Amino acid sequence: MSVSLPALLSQLLLGLVNGSFYAMLSLGLAVIFGLLNVINFAHGALFMMGAVLTWMAMNYFEVNYWVMLVVAPVIVGLFGVLIERLLLRWIYKLDHLYGLLLTLGLTLLIEGLFRSVYGVSGLAYDTPDALSGAFNLGFMILPKYRAWVVVASLVVCVATWFLIEKTRIGAYLRAGTENPRLVEAFGVNVPLMITLTYGFGVALAAFAGVLAAPVIQVSPLMGQNLIIVVFAVVVIGGMGSIMGAILTGLGLGVVEGLTKVFYPEASSTVVFVIMVIVLLIRPAGLFGKEK
Amino acid sequence: MKHWISPIALACGLALAAGAAQAQDKVRIGFVTDMSSLYSDVEGKGGALAIQMAIDDFGGKVLGMPIELLTADHQNKADIAASKAREWIDTQNLTMLFGGTTSSTGLAMAKVAQEKKRVFMVNGAGTSALTNEQCSPYTVHYAYDTVALAKGTGGAVVDQGGKSWFFLTADYAFGTALEADTSKVVKEKGGTVVGSVKHPLNTSDFSSFLVQAQNSKAQILGLANAGGDTINAIKAAKEFGVTKTMKLAGLLVFVSDIHSLGLKNTEGLLLTTSWDWNLDDRTRAFGKKYFDKTKRMPTDLQAADYSATMTYLKAVEAAKSIDADKVMAQLKSMKIDDFYAKGTIRADGRFVHDMYLMQVKSPAESKQAWDYYKVVAKLPGEQVFTTKAESKCALWK
Numbered sequence: 001m002s003v004s005l006p007a008l009l010s011q012l013l014l015g016l017v018n019g020s021f022y023a024m025l026s027l028g029l030a031v032i033f034g035l036l037n038v039i040n041f042a043h044g045a046l047f048m049m050g051a052v053l054t055w056m057a058m059n060y061f062e063v064n065y066w067v068m069l070v071v072a073p074v075i076v077g078l079f080g081v082l083i084e085r086l087l088l089r090w091i092y093k094l095d096h097l098y099g100l101l102l103t104l105g106l107t108l109l110i111e112g113l114f115r116s117v118y119g120v121s122g123l124a125y126d127t128p129d130a131l132s133g134a135f136n137l138g139f140m141i142l143p144k145y146r147a148w149v150v151v152a153s154l155v156v157c158v159a160t161w162f163l164i165e166k167t168r169i170g171a172y173l174r175a176g177t178e179n180p181r182l183v184e185a186f187g188v189n190v191p192l193m194i195t196l197t198y199g200f201g202v203a204l205a206a207f208a209g210v211l212a213a214p215v216i217q218v219s220p221l222m223g224q225n226l227i228i229v230v231f232a233v234v235v236i237g238g239m240g241s242i243m244g245a246i247l248t249g250l251g252l253g254v255v256e257g258l259t260k261v262f263y264p265e266a267s268s269t270v271v272f273v274i275m276v277i278v279l280l281i282r283p284a285g286l287f288g289k290e291k
Numbered sequence: 292m293k294h295w296i297s298p299i300a301l302a303c304g305l306a307l308a309a310g311a312a313q314a315q316d317k318v319r320i321g322f323v324t325d326m327s328s329l330y331s332d333v334e335g336k337g338g339a340l341a342i343q344m345a346i347d348d349f350g351g352k353v354l355g356m357p358i359e360l361l362t363a364d365h366q367n368k369a370d371i372a373a374s375k376a377r378e379w380i381d382t383q384n385l386t387m388l389f390g391g392t393t394s395s396t397g398l399a400m401a402k403v404a405q406e407k408k409r410v411f412m413v414n415g416a417g418t419s420a421l422t423n424e425q426c427s428p429y430t431v432h433y434a435y436d437t438v439a440l441a442k443g444t445g446g447a448v449v450d451q452g453g454k455s456w457f458f459l460t461a462d463y464a465f466g467t468a469l470e471a472d473t474s475k476v477v478k479e480k481g482g483t484v485v486g487s488v489k490h491p492l493n494t495s496d497f498s499s500f501l502v503q504a505q506n507s508k509a510q511i512l513g514l515a516n517a518g519g520d521t522i523n524a525i526k527a528a529k530e531f532g533v534t535k536t537m538k539l540a541g542l543l544v545f546v547s548d549i550h551s552l553g554l555k556n557t558e559g560l561l562l563t564t565s566w567d568w569n570l571d572d573r574t575r576a577f578g579k580k581y582f583d584k585t586k587r588m589p590t591d592l593q594a595a596d597y598s599a600t601m602t603y604l605k606a607v608e609a610a611k612s613i614d615a616d617k618v619m620a621q622l623k624s625m626k627i628d629d630f631y632a633k634g635t636i637r638a639d640g641r642f643v644h645d646m647y648l649m650q651v652k653s654p655a656e657s658k659q660a661w662d663y664y665k666v667v668a669k670l671p672g673e674q675v676f677t678t679k680a681e682s683k684c685a686l687w688k
């Protein structure tokens with residue numbers, strides 16, 4: 001199959017849009033895993049919650065998109081704080097598997113609840129007026145909203161990376177990951193830090209959910225469709241690596257986009273094929289360090 | 292996610308079934324469909340409810356035996372559907388197997404029903420192979436099929452001048468059948484198919500596929516998919532401005548999809564359906580009865596679920612037996628005439644009835660909630676389904 005250069009360029013760009021979602025979601029997972037050692041399966045459900053809250057705010061209270069871009073992550077973040085305080089706190093000493101099962105259970109509960117209220121066909125959320133319309137790039141039509149998604153998620157990703165790798169709070173955080181007892185001895189409130197980290201990671205998911213609301217149909221299943229891929233992204237990037245999660249997310253979005261041109265039938269599996277290859281060659285992931 | 296649940300769900304199902312009784316003290320109808328994923332709004336639990344409504348309206352008993360409805364979620368996997376059907380037949384003495392959405396599961400269950408000699412009625416699955424290449428003496432394909440959709444929507448769009456087509460096709464039995472059947476109609480009418488792209492079932496991002504469609508320069512984008520896939524494709528088509536250069540032809544669109552997308556996104560769309568709640572007084576009466584229970588209007592599949600159950604129970608009563616061969620003989624000899632449709636079941640198992648070519652109303656034309664369709668044409672059943680000349684089914688020669 002021959003593909004022209006413009007067609008290829010447009011697919012690269014679209015891949016980048018999807019990659020932005022992968023990056024934001026896998027970033028949250030990486031942050032949570034890094035500090036809490038919890039594989040947060042509920043990430044997809046919380047992503048969906050962000051989107052559904054945005055829809056609810058618009059339809060029941062006429063609160064617009066821009067407000068929800070801030071409010072939805074805060075609400076979901078607080079919900080995350082509750083989850084951490086009430087549930088996750090009790091299982092840190094146990095094997096990873098328990099965290100996975102607990103969050104999987106939460107996912108089933110949250111998704112089931114929204115499904116019974118809204119069904120699966122989902123709810124339509126209109127693109128905000130300021131971002132409707134499209135740029136004509138010559139080789140393709142790029143909806144303004146998609147361009148906004150890439151910009152917004154890159155800003156958030158870089159800011160998060162900066163916060164964790166370059167600031168004092170980030171230094172505490174990283175130290176807490178290495179040796180929580182020692183950090184606590186220096187007077188840092190580690191349990192609080194853990195709670196806030198989970199809230200923050202979850203808020204990132206909700207932020208991605210708000211960004212996704214105008215792009216894909218807001219539906220109880222929207223997180224389920226993404227989360228498996230995002231887990232693969234985290235595994236490929238290396239568990240717990242911040243920059244790894246961001247770069248891998250974007251990169252795999254692009255690879256998936258290209259697959260959609262050359263062999264579309266495989267577009268839902270290509271990420272997993274790469275995962276297998278990476279695991280065989282570098283079991284700790286592309287950016288992960290062997291422990 | 293689903294991959295994690297399925298073994299657990301299966302294990303629970305098996306454990307429950309193990310304790311079940313063997314004796315024929317009940318007439319059991321087993322309904323297997325997508326209860327949780329992308330097709331669950333078009334039939335799903337609403338379909339199970341419609342079947343139960345029919346059982347209740349029938350009086351809850353036939354030939355002196357109580358009627359029991361069993362339901363299961365096949366999660367769009369053919370192996371789960373087939374093993375559930377097999378399990379119910381073996382351990383519960385299932386009388387009638389009721390197939391739901393997703394053609395791959397329908398074809399798998401039809402094989403089990405044929406092997407075990409059980410009546411198999413199916414509404415949700417669309418592939419015409421059920422009554423053609425893979426026809427079985429025990430299958431009744433009740434609501435619609437891909438041939439009818441192709442001749443209905445495909446034919447109408449070409450007649451209106453939509454000569455060049457590009458297909459967006461769900462990559463499994465149903466999508467491929469729908470694309471093939473529609474391509475045939477388009478070519479017969481002098482049109483051309485310039486390309487197609489196959490997307491995995493349950494895709495959330497269609498942008499890449501739509502840009503490919505746009506570059507094809509075709510006039511018509513044929514959506515050979517259904518449910519959640521159609522919804523996301525239509526939404527993205529609007530976003531990427533595909534709707535400005537191409538016309539969309541929804542080959543299988545349900546009223547629940549329109550409800551979910553809103554008239555603003557779907558206005559003017561042509562589609563083929565077997566039924567709408569707003570056709571006449573009888574359909575409106577059923578629509579209201581169903582709406583009172585669910586707060587949603589029934590899709591044509593859910594209406595067909597009610598009708599098919601009634602038809603089956605009437606056939607059992609008339610045949611005075613639950614023996615599959617006797618009931619099938621009765622089904623194929625009786626005339627069906629209810630709020631859903633009027634017609635007969637052919638030798639190949641196809642229930643032949645009229646279909647409707649519909650156009651989605653504009654927001655201004657819609658007078659009330661769920662008032663979405665205007666009838667463009669009534670398509671006579673003898674023409675819109677597979678004809679004898681086209682059929683490869685050995686039962687109909």
